[in-house]
Amino acid sequence: MKASRNGSSLGQRRKDFKFLLPLASIRLTLTLLSLSMILIFIATLEQVRIGIRGALAEYFESFYGIWYYPEKFWGGEFLHNIPLPIPGGYLLGGLLIINLTSAFIVRFQWTMKKVGIQLVHLGIILLLVGQLVTQAIQEESRMQINKGEESNYIERFHGVELALREVSDPNKEKVVTIPQEILENEGSLIDQSLPFTIKVHHFGVNCDFDIIPPGKPKSNIAKMVNRGVGHSANLNIIDKDEDFSSEGMNFGYLVFELFDQDKSIGNWMTIAHPAGNQVWSQLSPKLSDMSFQSIRHKGKLWGVTLRQKREYLPFSIELLDIENEYYQGTEIPFNFESDINLHLEDNQTRRALVYMNTPLRHGGMTFYQYQMNDAANYSVFQVINNPSWLVPYIACILVSIGMLWQFSFHLVKFLRKNSKSPANA
Amino acid sequence: MFTNLLKKKFPSLLCAFLFFSCSEEPSIQTYFIPPEYDGAIVTWNLPDTWGENPDLTGPMAGSFHVKTKSGQQGRIGVMPFRETVSTIDVANMFGREMGYPSFTEENLASILQEKKIGNRTFEWLHLNSQNDSGSSSRRTALLALLRQEGDTWLFPFIADQKLVMQESDNFIRFLDSCTLRPEKNKPILAKSPPLPSKPKTQTAPPPINNPWTWTIPDSWTKGNPSSMRIASFKVEDQNEGELDISVTSFPGNVGGLLANVNRWIGQIDLPPVNQSSINQYCNERTLAGNAGHLVEAYGKEKAVLAGILFLESESWFFKLIGDRQLAEKEKTHFIDFIDSVVLKAEAKKK
Numbered sequence: 038m039k040a041s042r043n044g045s046s047l048g049q050r051r052k053d054f055k056f057l058l059p060l061a062s063i064r065l066t067l068t069l070l071s072l073s074m075i076l077i078f079i080a081t082l083e084q085v086r087i088g089i090r091g092a093l094a095e096y097f098e099s100f101y102g103i104w105y106y107p108e109k110f111w112g113g114e115f116l117h118n119i120p121l122p123i124p125g126g127y128l129l130g131g132l133l134i135i136n137l138t139s140a141f142i143v144r145f146q147w148t149m150k151k152v153g154i155q156l157v158h159l160g161i162i163l164l165l166v167g168q169l170v171t172q173a174i175q176e177e178s179r180m181q182i183n184k185g186e187e188s189n190y191i192e193r194f195h196g197v198e199l200a201l202r203e204v205s206d207p208n209k210e211k212v213v214t215i216p217q218e219i220l221e222n223e224g225s226l227i228d229q230s231l232p233f234t235i236k237v238h239h240f241g242v243n244c245d246f247d248i249i250p251p252g253k254p255k256s257n258i259a260k261m262v263n264r265g266v267g268h269s270a271n272l273n274i275i276d277k278d279e280d281f282s283s284e285g286m287n288f289g290y291l292v293f294e295l296f297d298q299d300k301s302i303g304n305w306m307t308i309a310h311p312a313g314n315q316v317w318s319q320l321s322p323k324l325s326d327m328s329f330q331s332i333r334h335k336g337k338l339w340g341v342t343l344r345q346k347r348e349y350l351p352f353s354i355e356l357l358d359i360e361n362e363y364y365q366g367t368e369i370p371f372n373f374e375s376d377i378n379l380h381l382e383d384n385q386t387r388r389a390l391v392y393m394n395t396p397l398r399h400g401g402m403t404f405y406q407y408q409m410n411d412a413a414n415y416s417v418f419q420v421i422n423n424p425s426w427l428v429p430y431i432a433c434i435l436v437s438i439g440m441l442w443q444f445s446f447h448l449v450k451f452l453r454k455n456s457k458s459p460a461n462a
Numbered sequence: 463m464f465t466n467l468l469k470k471k472f473p474s475l476l477c478a479f480l481f482f483s484c485s486e487e488p489s490i491q492t493y494f495i496p497p498e499y500d501g502a503i504v505t506w507n508l509p510d511t512w513g514e515n516p517d518l519t520g521p522m523a524g525s526f527h528v529k530t531k532s533g534q535q536g537r538i539g540v541m542p543f544r545e546t547v548s549t550i551d552v553a554n555m556f557g558r559e560m561g562y563p564s565f566t567e568e569n570l571a572s573i574l575q576e577k578k579i580g581n582r583t584f585e586w587l588h589l590n591s592q593n594d595s596g597s598s599s600r601r602t603a604l605l606a607l608l609r610q611e612g613d614t615w616l617f618p619f620i621a622d623q624k625l626v627m628q629e630s631d632n633f634i635r636f637l638d639s640c641t642l643r644p645e646k647n648k649p650i651l652a653k654s655p656p657l658p659s660k661p662k663t664q665t666a667p668p669p670i671n672n673p674w675t676w677t678i679p680d681s682w683t684k685g686n687p688s689s690m691r692i693a694s695f696k697v698e699d700q701n702e703g704e705l706d707i708s709v710t711s712f713p714g715n716v717g718g719l720l721a722n723v724n725r726w727i728g729q730i731d732l733p734p735v736n737q738s739s740i741n742q743y744c745n746e747r748t749l750a751g752n753a754g755h756l757v758e759a760y761g762k763e764k765a766v767l768a769g770i771l772f773l774e775s776e777s778w779f780f781k782l783i784g785d786r787q788l789a790e791k792e793k794t795h796f797i798d799f800i801d802s803v804v805l806k807a808e809a810k811k812k
Contacts, residue, residue, distance in 0.1 A: 108731075109728075109733060109734065202498075202499065204497065204499040204503055205503060205505050205641050206497075207497065207643060208497070209494045209495065209496060209497065210494065210495050210496070210497050210498060210499065211492065211493075211494055212492070212493055212494070212495055213490065213491070213492045214490070214491045214492075215490050216488040216489075216490075216491075217488075218488035219488055219489075219490065226490070228490045228492075230490070230492040247683070247684075254700075329499065329501065331501075333505050333506070335507060336505050336506060336507040336639050336641065337505055338503050338504070338505045338641070340499060349493070349495060
C-alpha cells in the first residue's frame with residue numbers, strides 16, 4: 038500500500054514536472070561527466086602554457102573556452118589553427134546541477150529504501166552549488182604588518198583600484214576608490230565625492246616600466262604624461278599581457294587626465310606594485326611618490342594612487358613578534374609564527390599565535406601565515422574570505438550518511454533473508 | 463503538498479539562484495578612515511590673479527607669481543622649517559638681498575609687527591630695497607612668519623613695491639586659506655618593508671649569492687627586477703624589437719640539458735629535440751673556466767641564446783630571448799658577455 042502510494046507520488050511528480058523529464062536523463066548525466074573529464078584534461082594541458090590562473094579563468098570560470106590543438110601533437114600542423122569551443126566549468130556545473138535536481142524530482146522514489154541514494158545525490162548537488170557560490174564570493178587577500186605596528190586592511194592578490202585620498206582634515210581622511218572594472222571601460226568619470234572629472238586615457242593590467250634618460254623616445258602611452266611622478270621621473274611604460282603564472286608580477290597602470298569643470302589640470306600616470314605600493318620608495322627615490330601623488334585643488338590636498346584593491350576591516354591586528362625556525366643546518370623553513378594581538382571592535386584584545394597550518398579565524402575570514410621576513414621584521418598573512426567554507430564538509434557528510442544508509446539497508450535485508458532461509462547442514 | 467510547493471516555487475527558486483549567482487555591480491566607493499598620510503600637508507586657495515610656478519626649488523613647498531598685463535611678476539613662496547628659526551636670521555637672509563646691514567634685536571623690533579589673520583598670528587616684516595630708494599620700481603620683500611608647535615612657516619612675497627601693495631589683500635586671503643601640517647615623525651622602524659624578492663618565503667628556495675662578475679655591453683640596459691633573477695637586462699631597437707636577458711641560478715641540474723633546451727626552444731615555437739639531435743642547437747663551450755654549453759636556436763620570429771653551467775650543486779643560466787633580428791645583431795655582444803663571466807674572487811686577483 039505504501040509502495041503504491043509512493044509510486045503514484047512519483048507518477049504524479051512526473052506528470053506535474055513533465056518538462057523536467059528530458060533534463061533528468063541519465064544519458065545527459067553521463068554526457069556531462071564525460072565532457073567534464075575532457076575539460077579537466079584540456080585545462081591540465083593548457084596549464085603548462087597559460088599557468089594555473091589562466092587555465093582557471095579560460096576553462097573553469099567561464100561558460101566556454103576556446104582551445105587550439107597543440108602544434109606539437111600528431112597532426113598539429115594542420116589542426117592547430119582550428120579553434121575548438123570547449124564547454125566551460127560554469128556551463129557543465131550548471132547543467133549538472135539542473136540535471137541532478139531534475140532527477141531528484143522526476144526520477145527518484147522518495148521512499149525509505151532509496152533515502153541513501155537521495156542523500157548521496159543531495160550531497161553532490163550541494164557540493165556543486167557550494168563550489169559555484171565559492172567561485173562567486175570567495176576572495177583571497179594579503180595583510181602585511183611590520184613588527185610593532187598594526188594593520189586594519191587587507192589587499193587583494195588580483196585586481197586594482199584607483200584611490201583618491203583627501204588628507205587636509207587632521208581628524209579623518211576621505212577615500213574615493215574606483216575599481217578596475219570601471220577603469221577598464223575608460224572614458225570620463227564624474228562622482229559627486231570628487232571635485233574634478235577623471236578621464237581615463239589608458240588602463241592596463243600589466244606593463245614594463247623604466248626610468249629613461251631625457252630625450253630618449255617614449256611610448257605613446259607615456260608621452261602624454263605631463264604631471265606627477267611619471268613626468269618628474271621621466272618614466273616610460275609599455276603595455277604588457279597579464280602574466281597568469283604563479284610567480285608572475287603584474288604591474289597595473291593607468292594614465293588619466295583631471296579636469297576642473299572643462300579645464301584640464303594635467304595628465305598623470307600611476308602604477309600599482311603587486312607587493313603593495315610601499316615598495317616603490319625602495320625601488321628608486323624618484324618613484325617613492327607613486328604611492329601618493331599629490332594634487333592640490335581648491336585648498337585641499339589630494340593624493341592619487343593605483344593600488345591593489347583594498348578592504349578595511351572593523352578590527353585590526355598588531356604584530357608583537359615573529360619567529361622563524363629552520364631545519365637544523367639548512368635554510369629550509371620548519372615553522373614561521375607570528376605572535377599577534379587582535380584588537381576587536383569593542384576595545385577588547387585577543388592574543389593569538391598564527392603559524393603554518395594553524396590560521397586565525399575571525400570575522401568570517403581566515404588568516405594563514407603566508408610570508409615572513411625576520412630581517413625586515415614583517416609578516417604577511419594570506420586572508421581567505423569564504424562564507425561557504427562549511428558547504429563541502431556538509432556535502433561530504435551527507436554523501437557518507439547516504440552511502441552508509443544504503444549499504445546498511447541492503448546488509449540488514451540480506452542478513453534477515455539469510456536468517457529466514459533454512460540452514461543447510 | 464511538497465510537490466505542489468515545489469511546483470509553485472521552482473521558477474522563483476531558479477530565478478533567485480541565478481540572481482544570487484551574479485556578482486555585485488562595481489561602483490565608485492567613498493568612505494572615511496582615520497588619518498594615514500604622514501607626509502607634510504600644505505594646501506592653499508590661490509587668488510585669481512596669481513599663478514603657480516610648476517618647478518619648486520630648494521626648500522619651497524609652494525611657489526607662485528602674480529599675473530599682470532605685462533606678464534608674470536613677483537615671487538611668492540611657502541617655506542617650511544622643521545626646527546625653530548629665529549626672526550633675526552630670516553630678516554638677515556632677505557635683508558642682505560635688499561641692501562640692509564645686519565639686523566640686531568633692537569633695530570629689528572622697530573620694523574617687526576604682529577598680524578592676526580583668521581585665528582593665526584603672523585610675524586610681519588616689510589623690507590624695502592635700500593639700493594633703489596628713489597626708483598618707482600623699488601623692490602620690496604614682505605615676509606610673513608607663522609610659528610606653530612614644532613615648526614615654522616615662512617611666506618616671502620618679493621616684488622616691486624607697487625605690486626606688493628596692490629596684492630596685499632590677496633596675500634592676506636592666501637595666508638588665511640593655507641592649511642599647514644608638518645610631516646609626522648616617522649617611527650625608527652622602516653614603514654616600508656624591503657622588496658618582495660628579498661624575503662624568505664615558505665616555498666621559495668633560499669637566495670643564492672652571486673659569485674660572478676661580468677661585463678655588460680653598452681647597448682644593454684637594466685631590466686625589470688624579479689625574485690627569480692640574479693640579474694636582468696634588456697635591449698630594444700627602434701622597430702619595437704625587444705630582447706630579455708637574464709641570469710638565473712637554481713639548486714641541482716633542474717632537469718638537465720635536454721629538458722632546459724626543449725623548454726626554451728618551445729618558447730620560440732620550435733619542435734622539441736631528443737638526445738641524439740640536441741647538437742643542432744647546443745655546443746660545448748667553456749664558461750668561467752668550467753665546461754658549459756652554448757645554446758643557439760632561431761625560430762621564425764624569435765630566437766634564444768643561452769649559456770649553461772652545471773656546477774656540482776647548482777646550475778647557472780645566462781639567457782637571451784626575444785626578437786630574432788635583434789638577437790642576431792646582439793649575438794656577438796651576448797657571446798662577449800658570457801665570455802666575460804668570471805668569479806668575483808678571480809677578478810679581484812687580476
